[in-house]
Amino acid sequence: MSVEAASHKMSAPLWTRGMVAVLLAQFLSALADSALLFGALALVKLDRYPDWASSLLQEFFVGPYILLAPFVGPFADSRSKGTVMFIANALKVIGSLGMCLGLNPFIAYGLVGAGAAAYAPAKYGILSELTTPERLVQANGLMEGSTIAAILGGSIAGGLLTDWSVSWALIIVTTCYCAAAGANLLIPKLPPARAIGGTSLPALFREFTQATRDLLRFPEARFSLTGTSVFWGAGATLRFLLVAWVPVALGVANYSMPAYLNGAVGIGVVLGAALAGKFVTLRKVDRTLPAGVLIGIAVCFLAATTSIPVAFAVVTITGACGGFFVIPLNALLQEKGHDSVGAGNAIAVQGLCENSSILLMIALYTWVVRAGASITVVAAAFGVAVSLAIGCLWLYRRRVARVQESPAG
Numbered sequence: 265m266s267v268e269a270a271s272h273k274m275s276a277p278l279w280t281r282g283m284v285a286v287l288l289a290q291f292l293s294a295l296a297d298s299a300l301l302f303g304a305l306a307l308v309k310l311d312r313y314p315d316w317a318s319s320l321l322q323e324f325f326v327g328p329y330i331l332l333a334p335f336v337g338p339f340a341d342s343r344s345k346g347t348v349m350f351i352a353n354a355l356k357v358i359g360s361l362g363m364c365l366g367l368n369p370f371i372a373y374g375l376v377g378a379g380a381a382a383y384a385p386a387k388y389g390i391l392s393e394l395t396t397p398e399r400l401v402q403a404n405g406l407m408e409g410s411t412i413a414a415i416l417g418g419s420i421a422g423g424l425l426t427d428w429s430v431s432w433a434l435i436i437v438t439t440c441y442c443a444a445a446g447a448n449l450l451i452p453k454l455p456p457a458r459a460i461g462g463t464s465l466p467a468l469f470r471e472f473t474q475a476t477r478d479l480l481r482f483p484e485a486r487f488s489l490t491g492t493s494v495f496w497g498a499g500a501t502l503r504f505l506l507v508a509w510v511p512v513a514l515g516v517a518n519y520s521m522p523a524y525l526n527g528a529v530g531i532g533v534v535l536g537a538a539l540a541g542k543f544v545t546l547r548k549v550d551r552t553l554p555a556g557v558l559i560g561i562a563v564c565f566l567a568a569t570t571s572i573p574v575a576f577a578v579v580t581i582t583g584a585c586g587g588f589f590v591i592p593l594n595a596l597l598q599e600k601g602h603d604s605v606g607a608g609n610a611i612a613v614q615g616l617c618e619n620s621s622i623l624l625m626i627a628l629y630t631w632v633v634r635a636g637a638s639i640t641v642v643a644a645a646f647g648v649a650v651s652l653a654i655g656c657l658w659l660y661r662r663r664v665a666r667v668q669e670s671p672a673g
Contacts, residue, residue, distance in 0.1 A: 282394050282452045283403065285346075289447035290387055291410045293353055296440035298418025300360060300376060302426040303433045307369040310430065322626075324370045325377035329619040332381045334472030337612025340385035345393065346451030348386040353445040355379030360438040364431065385611040388594065390451070400595045405541035408591055412530045412537075419523060475605040476613050483664045485610070487657065488597035489617050491556065494653050495590045497621030498559065498646075501629050502529070505646060506579075508639045514572055521572075525579050532583020539584070540591040546599055549592045550665075553658040556589040560651025567643035589654075 304321050340348045359375030391403045425433035479485045506522040514521065536555070544551050562582040569575050597610050632642055 280394060281450070282346075282390075283406075285447050285450035286349075286387065286390060286394065287406055287410045289349060289353070289444045289451070290407060291414045292440050292444035292447060293356065293383065294411045294414035295418040295421070296356070296360070296437045296444065297376070297380065298415045299422030299425065299433065299440070300363075300373075300437045302419075302422035303363065303430055303437060304369050304373050306426045306430045306433075307363060311369065320370060321373050323623075324374040325380070326619050326622060328374060328378040328381040329384075329615050330623075332378060333612050333616035334469045335612075336382045336615070337385050337475065337610070338468055338471055339382065340389055340612070344453045345386040345390040346448055346453060349383055349390075349451070350445050350448035352379045352383035352386065353441055353448060355382065357438060357441045357445065360434060360441055364434045364438060381615065384615050388611045400599055401544055401546065401592050402541040404591050404595045405537040408537045408587065408594075409534045412534045416527050416530050419527070423523075472612065475610075478605050479610055479613055484596055487661055487664075488593045489614055490657055491552075491593045491654070492590055492597070492614060493617045493621040494650065494657070495556070495559075495586060495593075496618040497625035498650050499529075499586065500622040501625045501646065502563070502582075504626065504629060505639075505643055508633065509567075509643055512639050513567075513570055514575060516572070525575060528576050528580045529583035529586075532580040532585075533587035534583075535580075536584035536587025536589070537591045538587075540588045544588070544592045546592070546596055549596050550661060552589045552592050553654065553661065555585040556654035557651050557658065558585045559589065560647040560649070560654065563647030563650065564644050565647075567640050567647060 301321070308321065356376045356379035359372045359377075359379065362372035362375065363369055387407070388404075391400060391407065394403070422433065422437075425436060480489075503522075503526055506525050510521045510525065511517045540552065559582055562578055562585060566575060566578045566582070569578060594614075597614055629642070629646070633639070
């Protein structure tokens with residue numbers, strides 16, 4: 265990069281045409297993702313699958329993240345990321361349209377999951393190409409804020425549309441995916457981050473394995489991957505936990521209350537993301553760790569709550585701590601990945617770790633509940649486990665810092 269180009273990038277504003285297009289596309293795509301789940305659940309019920317089969321939808325959606333992890337990162341880095349995002353949204357259109365036309369809902373939802381898996385490295389990787397390191401935390405805050413807003417809006421719209429008409433809900437969702445793909449075309453065509461080392465599947469797998477090893481050599485990358493994996497695994501488990509906890513603790517036997525509480529968590533995440541963008545930089549990323557510990561403490565407090573207003577306040581605080589914790593860690597990984605193995609590869613490794621954590625934590629939660637443990641005890645134990653995990657990460661971070669500051673380090 266020339267001196268003039270570097271100087272231009274350092275002075276580039278955050279709100280560029282490319283950034284607006286990325287945020288618009290992400291909002292529309294995430295809105296459709298959230299709404300589509302309700303349509304898919306309705307199809308599973310209409311097709312008379314057993315009740316337990318509904319949870320398989322999540323497995324079909326998350327599975328491609330794990331299976332495609334070795335390939336989506338190199339794919340995202342080898343092409344203009346706006347083009348990759350367009351291709352990924354096109355896959356989502358095919359999956360959603362397949363549901364409209366009677367394709368098996370699990371297969372169709374898996375296609376949408378494959379699109380989402382390809383989309384993730386591109387949507388986060390492009391941020392480090394559109395903005396400067398100094399603004400990367402802010403850019404991540406905008407991305408996560410738009411995503412959470414879309415999830416909240418999509419949940420409400422998806423439920424209402426599905427109650428009105430499953431067919432029209434799916435048609436409207438497909439239209440949103442098409443609009444997201446259209447917004448992708450407005451993103452400036454940026455040069456590829458790096459070339460793919462090989463075109464065969466074994467070559468791509470070897471490249472991903474090497475990229476993983478290279479990335480994990482950096483303490484900052486290990487720190488970020490561990491923190492975000494704990495966060496997203498805990499967040500996915502908390503959604504299931506709230507559904508089971510609400511009738512026992514609050515005496516409300518419906519699905520609306522858990523949905524509203526999850527919405528309050530989302531609002532908290534948006535607030536936390538905004539605070540992180542204001543008070544945390546990549547050089548001061550350790551400021552996020554106390555908030556991470558507070559996530560578990562808040563869940564422990566929630567376990568003993570029997571008041572609906574208090575429950576809403578606690579879950580909002582939990583979300584705010586989560587947003588403050590995870591946004592800078594995402595930015596740290598993107599910056600380290602951009603400077604080493606490519607941001608797309610880094611986000612693909614992150615996707616593998618986070619989704620493996622989600623599957624593991626949900627499986628453990630299911631096993632404990634099926635064993636007959638009290639849901640209140642499970643909630644408290646879950647909170648303690650989260651705080652301990654992030655507390656250990658904090659101690660590890662301080663140990664690494666002492667080693668690096670010592671004369672021998």
